[in-house]
Amino acid sequence: MKLRAEILRRQAGGEPYLQTFIYEPADEAETAASMLTNLNARKPLRDADGKEASPIRWECSCLQKKCGACAMRINGVPGLACDVKLSACGERIRLEPLRKFPVVADLIVNRDIMRENLIRMHLWLEQDALEPAADQELAYDASRCLQCGICLEVCPNYYGGGPFTGLAAAVPAARVLQLEKRGDGHGSEAERKTGPGKEKPKLFGRLRALTGEKRALPLARAYEKQVFEGCGKSLACRNICPAGIDAGRLLASSNAVAVWKRLRSRKAGRES
Amino acid sequence: MEKVNIIGAGIAGLSAAIRLARMNVQSLLISSQASERAQSVLAEGGINAAMDLMGESDSWQEHCSDTLKGGVFLADPNAVAGMTAAAPGLVRRLQELGVPFQRENGQMIQRNFGGQKKKRTAYAKSSTGKVLVNALIDEVRKAEAAGLTKRLCHHDFVRLALSEADGQCLGVWIRDTYGGACLFCPGPVILCFGGFCGLFPGLSTGTSQNTGDALATVFSQGAVLANPEFIQYHPTTAAITGKRLLVSEAARGEGGRLFALRNGRKWYFMEEKYPELGNLMPRDVISREMFLVSRDPACGGEIFLDMTGLSPETWKKKLPDLRAQILRYLKLDPACTPVPVSPGIHYFMGGLYADEGHRTSIPGVYAAGECACQYHGANRLGGNSMLGALYGGGVAAESAAADASVRGCAGTSVGEDFCFSEENETVSPAFGQRLGAILAQGLGIVRDAQGLEGALEGVRGLLRQPGITQAEARRCLLGEAVLRAALARKESRGAHYRSDYPERDDAGFRKTTLVSLRSGRMEVSFREVPARREAGDKYDARHGVSKSGICSKSSCREEEAGDEASG
Ligand SMILES: Cc1cc2nc3c(=O)[nH]c(=O)nc-3n(C[C@H](O)[C@H](O)[C@H](O)COP(=O)(O)OP(=O)(O)OC[C@H]3O[C@@H](n4cnc5c(N)ncnc54)[C@H](O)[C@@H]3O)c2cc1C
Ligand code: SF4
Ligand code: SF4
Ligand code: FES
Numbered sequence: 001m002k003l004r005a006e007i008l009r010r011q012a013g014g015e016p017y018l019q020t021f022i023y024e025p026a027d028e029a030e031t032a033a034s035m036l037t038n039l040n041a042r043k044p045l046r047d048a049d050g051k052e053a054s055p056i057r058w059e060c061s062c063l064q065k066k067c068g069a070c071a072m073r074i075n076g077v078p079g080l081a082c083d084v085k086l087s088a089c090g091e092r093i094r095l096e097p098l099r100k101f102p103v104v105a106d107l108i109v110n111r112d113i114m115r116e117n118l119i120r121m122h123l124w125l126e127q128d129a130l131e132p133a134a135d136q137e138l139a140y141d142a143s144r145c146l147q148c149g150i151c152l153e154v155c156p157n158y159y160g161g162g163p164f165t166g167l168a169a170a171v172p173a174a175r176v177l178q179l180e181k182r183g184d185g186h187g188s189e190a191e192r193k194t195g196p197g198k199e200k201p202k203l204f205g206r207l208r209a210l211t212g213e214k215r216a217l218p219l220a221r222a223y224e225k226q227v228f229e230g231c232g233k234s235l236a237c238r239n240i241c242p243a244g245i246d247a248g249r250l251l252a253s254s255n256a257v258a259v260w261k262r263l264r265s266r267k268a269g270r271e272s
Numbered sequence: 273m274e275k276v277n278i279i280g281a282g283i284a285g286l287s288a289a290i291r292l293a294r295m296n297v298q299s300l301l302i303s304s305q306a307s308e309r310a311q312s313v314l315a316e317g318g319i320n321a322a323m324d325l326m327g328e329s330d331s332w333q334e335h336c337s338d339t340l341k342g343g344v345f346l347a348d349p350n351a352v353a354g355m356t357a358a359a360p361g362l363v364r365r366l367q368e369l370g371v372p373f374q375r376e377n378g379q380m381i382q383r384n385f386g387g388q389k390k391k392r393t394a395y396a397k398s399s400t401g402k403v404l405v406n407a408l409i410d411e412v413r414k415a416e417a418a419g420l421t422k423r424l425c426h427h428d429f430v431r432l433a434l435s436e437a438d439g440q441c442l443g444v445w446i447r448d449t450y451g452g453a454c455l456f457c458p459g460p461v462i463l464c465f466g467g468f469c470g471l472f473p474g475l476s477t478g479t480s481q482n483t484g485d486a487l488a489t490v491f492s493q494g495a496v497l498a499n500p501e502f503i504q505y506h507p508t509t510a511a512i513t514g515k516r517l518l519v520s521e522a523a524r525g526e527g528g529r530l531f532a533l534r535n536g537r538k539w540y541f542m543e544e545k546y547p548e549l550g551n552l553m554p555r556d557v558i559s560r561e562m563f564l565v566s567r568d569p570a571c572g573g574e575i576f577l578d579m580t581g582l583s584p585e586t587w588k589k590k591l592p593d594l595r596a597q598i599l600r601y602l603k604l605d606p607a608c609t610p611v612p613v614s615p616g617i618h619y620f621m622g623g624l625y626a627d628e629g630h631r632t633s634i635p636g637v638y639a640a641g642e643c644a645c646q647y648h649g650a651n652r653l654g655g656n657s658m659l660g661a662l663y664g665g666g667v668a669a670e671s672a673a674a675d676a677s678v679r680g681c682a683g684t685s686v687g688e689d690f691c692f693s694e695e696n697e698t699v700s701p702a703f704g705q706r707l708g709a710i711l712a713q714g715l716g717i718v719r720d721a722q723g724l725e726g727a728l729e730g731v732r733g734l735l736r737q738p739g740i741t742q743a744e745a746r747r748c749l750l751g752e753a754v755l756r757a758a759l760a761r762k763e764s765r766g767a768h769y770r771s772d773y774p775e776r777d778d779a780g781f782r783k784t785t786l787v788s789l790r791s792g793r794m795e796v797s798f799r800e801v802p803a804r805r806e807a808g809d810k811y812d813a814r815h816g817v818s819k820s821g822i823c824s825k826s827s828c829r830e831e832e833a834g835d836e837a838s839g
Contacts, residue, residue: 132375
């Protein structure tokens with residue numbers, strides 16, 4: 001079945017306009033991503049009116065839902081182009097760039113701010129994790145964030161440059177906060193055994209702690225400001241994450257470490 | 273000291289940046305897309321290190337000999353010894369960075385992987401690469417906050433700037449793909465741009481980002497390639513739209529079995545033919561067997577991976593993402609139904625020539641990770657490539673820093689006038705697909721002179737086409753280099769199987785293939801594989817080999833003492 005693909009196009013500095021292409025998927029498995037690849041392989045590429053069109057700019061990498069590159073609005077809903085099957089779209093599909101980020105060209109947006117937000121948040125381990133995370137499953141889940149930005153797209157409280165950095169910052173923070181929760185031991189006997197690998201991992205040595213502060217206080221403080229205080233807990237972001245990350249659980253855990261625990265110790269006069 | 277420029281932000285690039293920061297050397301981490309989108313995040317099965325956690329008295333020496341044997345003795349034995357000895361320490365370091373490796377009853381565990389009898393693959397369910405990359409990014413972020421590293425995403429490698437006088441590298445040209453501007457970055461260059469799966473669009477398990485064009489450019493600028501003919505076909509992949517989906521070796525490590533239907537009955541051919549390692553033979557062997565079995569008229573052409581015997585516990589705890597992927601993209605539940613699989617292009621053992629210190633043939637240029645030829649010889653063992661990228665990135669960083677401190681600043685002179693033409697620097701998708709089809713035809717699992725010559729003719733035909741862009745011509749030349757290397761290697765070894773030369777020929781070809789392009793002439797030659805050094809001798813990126821294993825330079829001792837103190 002033929003499909004009308006409406007694509008919101010925009011050249012650098014120009015005004016956006018909708019351009020329609022006619023596309024016939026080869027099989028049931030075709031996705032929005034394969035359609036874009038195949039349209040761009042047409043030489044020349046012509047729109048529905050027979051007018052020659054420049055290649056459609058979009059980003060992709062893994063083509064299997066694992067890298068977050070191809071996030072865009074598909075029929076009004078933010079999602080991954082390599083995840084959305086054309087067969088589920090009927091006779092028309094509309095592709096637009098995400099709206100919460102500056103548009104670079106066509107379907108490409110600049111998501112640099114997400115990287116900057118994480119630096120602002122002090123998202124790193126100040127000191128080595130001497131013990132595995134208290135909750136391995138949670139640490140694993142938090143490591144799966146694609147930094148795709150889809151949760152920010154749907155969040156009523158997030159806007160670029162604002163103080164609130166959203167779930168895309170809260171999810172990776174959960175891993176580090178989780179690690180900082182422990183830290184009273186030195187790993188298990190078997191792991192400490194140096195054995196054949198006595199060679200020290202010099203190639204990959206430790207970076208000095210930046211702030212000189214013990215554990216993750218800067219992160220915890222930033223978390224409180226950048227996530228906790230801004231989140232309306234409306235959970236509009238629930239069920240939209242393409243990696244299927246259970247945000248509610250991660251937030252609860254991080255709040256416990258970064259906010260409630262610190263609140264208690266502040267009350268007890270241990271932190272200024 | 274001048275900044276070091278790292279091209280590529282997968283595991284190799286991240287590792288190089290961290291090592292440089294640790295030495296207080298500034299770096300630029302330049303990549304087409306952010307690390308979260310690098311091919312490294314696709315790695316599923318795990319990373320090898322002889323940590324001996326499973327009560328099998330494993331040792332790095334065994335890991336070393338398995339790696340050399342798996343690579344059919346083409347890998348540099350000294351480099352492999354360095355990597356395998358460092359591996360347990362590196363994995364422990366990853367633990368300290370908080371990588372949530374798999375545990376059972378509080379203890380870290382390891383799994384079986386192909387070509388190795390012992391359980392030495394550390395993993396995190398079926399997303400090991402992803403969690404590893406994330407931990408490395410956190411560490412790089414820390415270096416970035418300290419002003420030591422700067423990440424430039426959405427910047428493409430354009431070309432190296434080489435001195436006309438002595439061919440030394442002066443720096444690198446990059447281009448902001450968002451803004452369009454070109455930028456010159458002076459200083460040494462560490463290339464970590466990954467494999468060249470982009471030479472085969474749609475036919476590999478890799479990412480569309482690793483186009484191979486950076487390699488083609490560097491090759492055309494005079495960098496020597498090593499062993500490019502060794503292309504790994506992973507035995508268990510399946511075609512999905514736009515690429516091949518990998519069914520990780522972990523599936524077999526956890527008990528998955530390959531079978532064909534011979535006269536209607538299940539035939540577990542790997543178990544029958546190779547009773548010792550069975551479904552966990554090295555990948556080259558399995559892919560070749562599958563090729564042969566699928567052509568056996570009694571077998572109906574199809575081969576299946578039977579994972580129905582895996583326990584619900586294993587699916588849930590160890591392979592959840594793998595099952596989700598197969599359900600999503602192949603529309604079947606591997607826990608209930610055997611999955612039809614066939615071999616697909618997966619990894620490139622060869623690439624830029626790099627010595628033990630990861631120095632390429634161009635002074636001031638280093639290469640690490642999948643774009644370099646190190647560690648895997650004629651065939652890579654599963655779980656060794658993340659290790660090679662992690663370790664190699666660090667070694668390359670050490671070499672770059674050491675050489676730069678001797679060489680001093682190359683200055684900011686550009687060395688040549690340079691003008692970027694977007695039109696000339698693009699490979700049209702249609703052209704890429706045509707070239708890929710020709711190359712895949714010649715460079716299959718089983719090769720012969722006729723097929724390779726035919727492909728070479730096809731590539732030359734494309735090159736003669738009027739109106740092809742410079743980038744397209746360079747890609748053709750890279751393809752030609754791979755074909756010529758495969759033609760010149762008149763033997764069968766590892767991933768390179770020639771039906772017209774089915775035997776291994778150690779006397780003639782236990783050698784590194786080298787391909788170079790000088791003043792428009794392509795040359796293939798062979799060089800002896802380095803001999804294994806004596807046990808006590810130690811290699812150091814800064815000072816080469818030292819007899820006693822202890823470096824006499826005071827600066828080194830201080831740094832090691834520093835490591836000790838902070839460790
Ligand atoms: C599906 C799959 C599963 C795998 N599973 C495993 C496993 O279980 N265990 C294992 O050890 N290995 C595995 N591998 C292999 C392993 O993932 C890779 O070999 C390894 O991660 C390579 O790392 P790298 O840093 O060299 O390159 P990559 O991770 O490929 O990174 C390349 C970087 O270079 C950049 N780049 C590319 N071209 C340019 C350019 N022109 N300009 C600027 N930047 C550029 C990219 O943006 C990227 O940042 C797997 C591979 C695949 C595809
Ligand atoms: S939390 Fe989910 S939706 Fe948000 S950036 Fe990460 S992967 Fe994307
Ligand atoms: S709960 Fe609401 S405010 Fe909080 S991150 Fe999700 S969408 Fe945004
Ligand atoms: S291309 Fe990686 S998620 Fe779509």
